[in-house]
Each structure stands twice: as structure tokens, then as C-alpha cells.
Amino acid sequence: MADRAQPLGAGFRLSAGGAATLVAALTFLPLAAVLARAGGIAMLGPADWAAVRFTLLQSTLSAAISLALAVPVARALARRQFRGRGLLITLLGAPFILPVVVAVMGLLAIFGRGGLVNDALAALGLGRVSIYGLGGVVLAHVFFNLPLAVRLLLQGWLAIPAERFRLAAALGFGPAEVARHLERPMLKALAPGIFATIFLLCLTSFATALILGGGPRATTVELAIYQAFRFDFDLGRAAALASLQLALCAATALAAARFAAPSAFGTGLDRPVARWDARTGTLRALDTGLIAMAALFLLAPLAAVALSGLPRLASLPAPVWAAACRSALVAAASTTLTLALALPMALAVARAGRVRILETVGMLPLATSALVTGTGLFLLLRPMASPADLALPVTVAVNAVMALPFALRSLIPAARDLEAGYGRLAQSLGMRGIARLRLLTVPRLRRPLGFAAGLTAALSMGDLGVIALYADADRATLPLELYRLMGAYRMADAAGAAVLLLGLSLAAFWLLDRGGRANAGA
Amino acid sequence: MRTTHLSTLMLAGSLAAAAPAAAAPVLTVYTYDSFVAEWGPGPTVEEAFEADCGCDLQFVATGDGAALLARLLLEGEATEADVVLGLDTSLTARATASGLFAPRPATDAAFALPVDWTDPTFLPYDWGWFAFVYDKTKIDTVPADFEALAASDLTIVIEDPRSSTPGLGLLLWVKKAYGDRAAEIWQGLADNIVTVTPGWSEAYGLFLEGEADMVLSYTTSPAYHLIAEGDDSKAAAPFAEGHYLQVEVAAKLKSSQNGELADRFLTFMTTEAFQSVIPGTNWMYPAVTPAAGLPKGFETLIRPEKSLLLPQAEAASVRDAALAEWQTALSR
Numbered sequence: 001m002a003d004r005a006q007p008l009g010a011g012f013r014l015s016a017g018g019a020a021t022l023v024a025a026l027t028f029l030p031l032a033a034v035l036a037r038a039g040g041i042a043m044l045g046p047a048d049w050a051a052v053r054f055t056l057l058q059s060t061l062s063a064a065i066s067l068a069l070a071v072p073v074a075r076a077l078a079r080r081q082f083r084g085r086g087l088l089i090t091l092l093g094a095p096f097i098l099p100v101v102v103a104v105m106g107l108l109a110i111f112g113r114g115g116l117v118n119d120a121l122a123a124l125g126l127g128r129v130s131i132y133g134l135g136g137v138v139l140a141h142v143f144f145n146l147p148l149a150v151r152l153l154l155q156g157w158l159a160i161p162a163e164r165f166r167l168a169a170a171l172g173f174g175p176a177e178v179a180r181h182l183e184r185p186m187l188k189a190l191a192p193g194i195f196a197t198i199f200l201l202c203l204t205s206f207a208t209a210l211i212l213g214g215g216p217r218a219t220t221v222e223l224a225i226y227q228a229f230r231f232d233f234d235l236g237r238a239a240a241l242a243s244l245q246l247a248l249c250a251a252t253a254l255a256a257a258r259f260a261a262p263s264a265f266g267t268g269l270d271r272p273v274a275r276w277d278a279r280t281g282t283l284r285a286l287d288t289g290l291i292a293m294a295a296l297f298l299l300a301p302l303a304a305v306a307l308s309g310l311p312r313l314a315s316l317p318a319p320v321w322a323a324a325c326r327s328a329l330v331a332a333a334s335t336t337l338t339l340a341l342a343l344p345m346a347l348a349v350a351r352a353g354r355v356r357i358l359e360t361v362g363m364l365p366l367a368t369s370a371l372v373t374g375t376g377l378f379l380l381l382r383p384m385a386s387p388a389d390l391a392l393p394v395t396v397a398v399n400a401v402m403a404l405p406f407a408l409r410s411l412i413p414a415a416r417d418l419e420a421g422y423g424r425l426a427q428s429l430g431m432r433g434i435a436r437l438r439l440l441t442v443p444r445l446r447r448p449l450g451f452a453a454g455l456t457a458a459l460s461m462g463d464l465g466v467i468a469l470y471a472d473a474d475r476a477t478l479p480l481e482l483y484r485l486m487g488a489y490r491m492a493d494a495a496g497a498a499v500l501l502l503g504l505s506l507a508a509f510w511l512l513d514r515g516g517r518a519n520a521g522a
Numbered sequence: 523m524r525t526t527h528l529s530t531l532m533l534a535g536s537l538a539a540a541a542p543a544a545a546a547p548v549l550t551v552y553t554y555d556s557f558v559a560e561w562g563p564g565p566t567v568e569e570a571f572e573a574d575c576g577c578d579l580q581f582v583a584t585g586d587g588a589a590l591l592a593r594l595l596l597e598g599e600a601t602e603a604d605v606v607l608g609l610d611t612s613l614t615a616r617a618t619a620s621g622l623f624a625p626r627p628a629t630d631a632a633f634a635l636p637v638d639w640t641d642p643t644f645l646p647y648d649w650g651w652f653a654f655v656y657d658k659t660k661i662d663t664v665p666a667d668f669e670a671l672a673a674s675d676l677t678i679v680i681e682d683p684r685s686s687t688p689g690l691g692l693l694l695w696v697k698k699a700y701g702d703r704a705a706e707i708w709q710g711l712a713d714n715i716v717t718v719t720p721g722w723s724e725a726y727g728l729f730l731e732g733e734a735d736m737v738l739s740y741t742t743s744p745a746y747h748l749i750a751e752g753d754d755s756k757a758a759a760p761f762a763e764g765h766y767l768q769v770e771v772a773a774k775l776k777s778s779q780n781g782e783l784a785d786r787f788l789t790f791m792t793t794e795a796f797q798s799v800i801p802g803t804n805w806m807y808p809a810v811t812p813a814a815g816l817p818k819g820f821e822t823l824i825r826p827e828k829s830l831l832l833p834q835a836e837a838a839s840v841r842d843a844a845l846a847e848w849q850t851a852l853s854r
Contacts, residue, residue: 037596047849101724105731113677113716114732132717207720210682211728215718215852226720227684230588231845233595233616319560379596386602388582480555486723487556489746489805491730 016348030376042236059202062141070149076287078157097458106301132214196256200366249367312496323481334460337400346411407452454513615838631792636829644771648806651765653758672710695766708851764828
């Protein structure tokens, strides 16, 4: 270990440590501030524990199903090449980056009581099915998170060097052998982290779980926090619930890091990947079917959102356009900040071997309650400046930290491969500092960096986050403006704003993620 | 601090011509988000008040009414707010208990509220009746009360009382109308409820998308569709038990350094300039009917004969038990 630690420059260690400290500070300080204001932590009641149980159940199901479906879809996308593949991959990511209410409306246009599926069932003389309940919650969470799982797995597939597939073909491997020797080791390295990420995302779900859960049975921890804040003004209970969420997060992140086995494929020469193993007609038909089904499931609700909003796009009121500009600036700033935090952290994790602390810290933002973070920051910053003046900087910082877990999920596996494949060579050449970053790190991590940047920009564009606690009329972001339109009966304008948001998020994602769309030849 | 600054500037005012604008006192009004939106009452109100107050009126917006109160409770006496505008009758008991508010100025305004208003602290500026709104083209038989609704196979979408003020209003409505039978009513309604949403926007959106036959909203909701969209298909169902009221109120903060200006603003809120903006922007009834009457279209709305409202102390004391009944009935 000691010789491995050698090439870490002082500046590098400082930036990784600094990034982790900032993340930990933004996670724990607001919680501490709320606790201090509450004057102590409160005990949880039976209703709170029921919320914890429901939250764990729906999160586990959502994560397991998302991952199980993502594996065949990502495999199909990895070994097929077709016209429009890049565009499709970008579009498939859209559910993940939309504001919850917009995505839920799209989902209901397809699966709701008055949705297309039920209309079709009724036309066939069959009974209507209700989406509301645990099934609906899981369906919605799969809809949101399947795209993330597919993208992260696809990266894993694309990271297997072309030479390995070449060798597999030379040895006469069929699909089963390729799966055993190449794909399963890759999945073992990636799947635990992806499962944990989705599990934690679902852990803090609130609006989706309530709307599709059909009532108080579907009470999640985040809703209980909401209730503690607004209904009971019981800050102690809010802090207790938020602490519990964080503890669950830390445990999950540690477990995931423990189960993840490094893939050890070694490096390749970056030849285009050719998949001789996947050339049979059956496999081709299977992959085509899988891609078509995933596309239908993920894109139909988006099409519904787009169709209902497009007619109003041109006539949107001026403040919506101003808010869109503000959102784009916030997204650009958050993306820069996220990359500045994520890259040193990912490289440090890759070099640190068994030390899990950085990786765990990087997952923490997933399990923070937006309401607790927002309120805590409010308590901390208010003595220093007017909250409205801080609205945009605070939003940038919180968005950047909230996107960090996804950026790390994308960067860490690639950084590990980089370290294993090129670390010694770079060290023997005495490559360090900026030169190493410019000649080795950034070019080798181009794909995950592009994906992380695209994802952060899109998430930041669509995130309501903490801005609602701070912003006044002149500082609203696009998602906040969208909610304001909905709150004033202007549902048609809100649908128009949703299309604008969808377009901006996808454009940002598309621009930054180019590197992630390298093709495999089959 | 602010007064020192002000007097310094006034001294300097004779020398620098640009100073007076900056020297105008600032009145800070905390309110909810939708009040300050371009299409809300905020911009017109600000312009009208600033026209002759010689001050700078600044709105600070936070979420909804409950978020507003939560922020004030967090800030306590250190708050920058001079006035808070946008609490409602389900929040006033807690607001009063906080001791943060000062008595309101006396007014001779002729309040057009369905109930007598005597509260010494909170000044009403608009109000509405909660009601279930439906689409006339889709429903034939409209239920006449909660029991008929529960017995029907109509679907409804409601708001969660834990995160939404209309949701809390419905909880108190059922409690006030049925008392000890409230739990039974909720059990009857359980199979009509498609889902419960975090806030009004989501519920109303789901209703417009056709996810439910009816939605918990206000008797004034159909006016928006009629006046702004020329669509007369929406209506509110009159319930025989009577309709629960939501009265939106404003108050002055004890800690305000601009007491007189705050009083002046509260008094201004009962005048024509403020009240005439309310119906077409907030889609509620103005607390004082404007001289020109209500906008054309409001005469088509139902006017419940019986208005229900729990006294604030009682509303606060039955709240937790009513919530427990609601949760139990809907969790079966």
C-alpha cells in the first residue's frame, strides 16, 4: 500500500480531502444546525417506524427490479449498433432528469386510470387496472432509475477492452462463455454500487411515493420529515428521522463497497469493439425486442409530456424564459463544481485500495433530506446574509453536492481500471501533476467524465432542491417557476414550461455526454 | 441600525440629489410563492401601495402558508419581516401561540365574510369555501353530501393534511360536520379516494388529466376556467353539511421597526386598490367586496348557505386526533 500512496501529490491529496470535507460539511452541518435549534433529538413513534418499513420495502423492490431489467437492456445496447443509437441512449436518460411532478404526469398519461394502457384494456373489453399502490410506487421508481442503471452498466460494457472480445472470438466463445468470463466479472464490480445508489435514491422519495402510493399507507420517511416540520413543527423529530436516513445510507454504501469486486480486465488499445459472439439471429431478435420494449416504456410517458406542452411553448410568459436562463447558469456552475469535487475524490478512492471512507462520504448526499438540508443551511447562513441573496449560490452548491454520488458512481470504476492499468507506467515515467491529468487521466476518463458532467447539468436544471426555501420572484429557477404556474391553475403553461425544461436538460446532457456514446460494432 | 443609516442619508440628501430614493424606508412583507408571481396579486399590489407610501415594499416569498409560518417560527424575533401575508385559519392558533405578532390596527372596513371576524391580531384579506370540483360533462349525478359521495362510485383525489393546507381544511371540514362520526365517514370515503397528493397543484393537475371525477379545491375554482379559459364545464358540488371556510390573513410582527408603515399596509389591504385585485389573481373571494362588485363570472358560482369554521383553539386541539382517524381509516 505504501508504495501506491507515493505518487499522490500534496495538491492532489489536498483537493480530494477538501472535496470530501465540503461534502461532509454540507451533509452534517445543516443537520447539526436543525438539531441545535430543536434543542435535542426526539424519539420516533410507531407511525415513524411504519414509514421506515414501507420506505425500506419500496426502495429494495425498486432497486432490485431496476437493476434486473437494466442488465439485459444495457447488454443489448452494448452489442448492437443501429442508426439513431446515440440519440436513443440520450433520450432514454430523460426520466431520470425530469422534475418528479412532470414525470409522474407523463407516467399517468400512459398507466393512469385515464391513461392509454387502461383505455386499450377497456377497448378490448378487459377491466381497468389501478396503478395506485405499492406497485405504482415501484413502477414509477423503475421508470426514473432504469435509465440510470442502464447508462452506468453500459459504461461498464464499453469499458471491457475490444481485445478481450477478440480473444474470446478466437477461443470460440459463445454468448454463455462471454457472459461467464467477461460480462459477469464486470457486473460483479458494478452492480452493488448501482443497486445501492438506486436504493438510496428511492429512500428519500416523497412526492412520487405519496401520489402513486394512493394514500397514507405509502408514507415514506421523507414525508414524515415534512410532517414533523410543517404540521407539528417538531424539529427534534425531523432531525431524528434525517439522522436515521443518513445512518441507513452509510450502512448501504459501506455494504456496497464491500461487495463490489474489481473487474481486472487490464487495458486495451481502444480498438472499436466487435462482438462476434452476438451475431446469431436469435440474439439479434432478442436484443431488438429488449431495446424496443425499454424504449417504449421510457419514451411513451415523455412523448405524452412533450405532446401536451408543445402547443404552449411559444406563448410562455416572460418570467419563465428568464427563469430558464437562470437555470442554465446554475446548471453550468453546478457541473463545474461537481467535476472539481468528483475527479480528485474518484482518483483518491481508486488509489486508496481498501479504505472505504471516501466512497461512503461520496454517497451521503443521496440520503440527505432536501428539507432538512435547506432548513439547516438557512439557519446557518441567515446571520451572515439575506437568504434571497444567497438563493442562487446555495442552489449551485447543493445541486453540485447532490449530483456528486452519480458522478462518483460513473467515475470510480473507470478510475480503478485506470489506476490498475496505467498507474505503474505513469509512475515509472514520473508523470504527475497537471501533465498526468492532461495526458493520462482526462483522456482515459473522457467517457465517464462526459456522462457525469451531462448528468449533473441535467439534474441541476431540473432540480427544485432547496431554491424554494430561499428564492423571491426575481430569482426563481425554471422548476420553481413551473410549480408556481401549476399553483396558479395554469396547468397548460406549466406543461409548456415542462417541455422547455425537458428540452434544456436533454440538450445539456447531449452536449456534455458525447464521449459516452462510443459505438460497439457487431 | 436602519434608522441611523436613514438619518445619515437624509443629512446627505441636501448635497446629493440621488440619495432620497435609497433613503425610502423598506417594508418587508413575507408571503407565499403564488402571491408574488407575475400573474399573482403581488406586482399590482406593490405598485399601488408604493404610489403614495413613500416607501419600498419588498415581498419575500416562501412556499405556501405552512412554510411561511415555519420560517417565521425558525427566525423568531430576529425576523426581517414587518408583515406576514398568507397564513390561514388552520395556522393562526399556532401563530398566536408563538407570541411573535402584534395587534392589528382598528378598521371600519365592511368585511364580506360569511362569519363574524373579531380576531385582534389577524386581518382577513380573502377567503373561500372548500368544495369538490367536477366536470359537468362527465358526471350525471352529483353527490349532495359526504355520505352520498362515500356511497357513490365516484373517484376523488384529495390533498394530504400533513403537507397541504387544503388537505388540512378537508380534515377539519369532516370533523366539524360529523364530529364523532368523522372516522366512519373517512372509512366510507376510502374506496373513493384514488390517491392523496402532497399539495393542491398535484391534486388539481391529476383531476384535469382525468385521473379522478372530483378534486378537493374551492367553490371559486370554476371561475378560473370560465374567466381565464372561457370554459364553463367545471362546477363545485354543493354539500348539505355546509362548506368549511378558509380565511387568509395578514398580521404585523411585534419585532417590526416600521410599525406605523406596517399598520398603514394592513389598512391598505382592506381598500379597493388591494381587494379588487384578489378575485382575478388569487381566485378567492375578497374580504371586502369592491365597489364594482365581483368580476363577471363569479355570479355563476355556488354560494353555500351554511359555512363551517372551527374556532382556532378548537381547530388546534382536534387536529392531531382527526389526523390519526384519517390515517387509520385510509391505511386499511
